[in-house]
């Protein structure tokens with residue numbers, strides 16, 4: 773396997789690490805992670821893959837430009853997530869959700 777191939781191989785540990793980080797970030801902000809385990813793990817895997825491949829946890833739901841300066845905005849937690857959670861109840865990827873007792877609905 774070439775170096776690029778190796779970088780793309782994700783271990784369970786990579787995913788666990790990102791999940792633990794996301795849980796802690798959500799806890800600090802009094803948010804929750806997506807209760808849909810499948811959807812949650814798609815995003816976690818995407819973040820882990822991007823970190824392995826590009827060195828940063830780029831948002832898996834947004835397009836990278838390839839310019840590290842511009843793409844800084846979409847390193848998770850992206851610059852948009854706070855407003856998105858306030859306005860729609862969840863971030864674009866539906867990783868972070870406002871606490872369930874706010875009565876907000878979450879539309880993709």
Ligand code: SF4
Pocket residue numbers: 815830831832833846847848849850851852853863864865866867868
């Ligand atoms: S949309 Fe959500 S998952 Fe994507 S970078 Fe922003 S906070 Fe992270």
